[in-house]
Amino acid sequence: MSAKEPSGADRSHPSDVAMHLAYAEACVVLVECLMHVMAEKKLIPKEELVAAVENAITAKKAMADANWHTHIAPVAAGVLAQISNSLRALPDRSRTETSG
């Protein structure tokens, strides 16, 4: 994961692009945090959360295939793939319950 700043940002005032990117990043982080809370509280099984993210990946790949946001869509699919893999590493509920 790289940490490059958008160019042209004024130190005292974020540019419009930086603000849009910050909101986009905050959205992804927030949704992922909420997914963790939902899994922890056992509101939604992790398999269903993973399925939802996989669905989003398919949609993003379809966008790339249709030449829509061709530079951004594959990167977004990569971000979603990381989230999907990460959600798979949540504790397995049945295993956790058996081991007490």
Next chain:
Amino acid sequence: MVNAARFMLHRPEQIGSLVRGDQKLCELMKGSVQSLTAGRVLVHADSDHDYVYRLRSGWACRNRAIADGRDQFILIFLPGDLFAVKSLFVTRHPDRVQTLSNVVVERIHYAHLQEAYARDVDIANRCLWQVIEEERRLHSWVFGLGQGSAEERLALLLIDLRGRLILSGNLPADALTFQFPLTQVQMSEHLGITPVHANRVVRSFRERGIAVFRNGEVDIQNFAELRRLAEPLMDGYERTTPQYGLPGSELT
């Protein structure tokens, strides 16, 4: 640098040769010592590279980054490890090797090592042992990535790093605090989870009194619990080696 304990549980008749090989490699690499800062790329991905390295101090890693921004830390190298040993046999390195902290490394040109490898069985054994040891670590890590939860992976990582640092003589046998130069993002890239998830697991370890990360160090506060969490992902070698903790071992 030479420490017979680090070759423990490998065929006993090989230990003498491995220790001699290590000493001979030290001699061969004499005069090549370099100090490098954190974040320095030693081997570029998908590039030709002619050197084999030994880490004298600090941490380094092998990682693979792809065009869509995903990045996986494949292996972490600790003091005493040889790395980029594949330079002996392959021209091109598929993955990047970079420093994670300030390091001191020494190196040898592959042709020079090839000549020594062919002439001296001790040097050949030492090089081969590194490849076998890397394979063991990779097998454990593949199992962890495929089957382990994020908590189990982090527990295994800490047990593994501590055990290796003790075996290489870089940490006292009863130490529970050690330098941990990985950022949370780097940690997540090794554990195969997102930074958000890594942050939650780190916080959970802190809240449960298992381990605390602070100021570039990790402090293991409940070794028995950490060992219990890591247990399912540990291989037979780690489970029976005291430096990795034995079941139910209490160090706190």
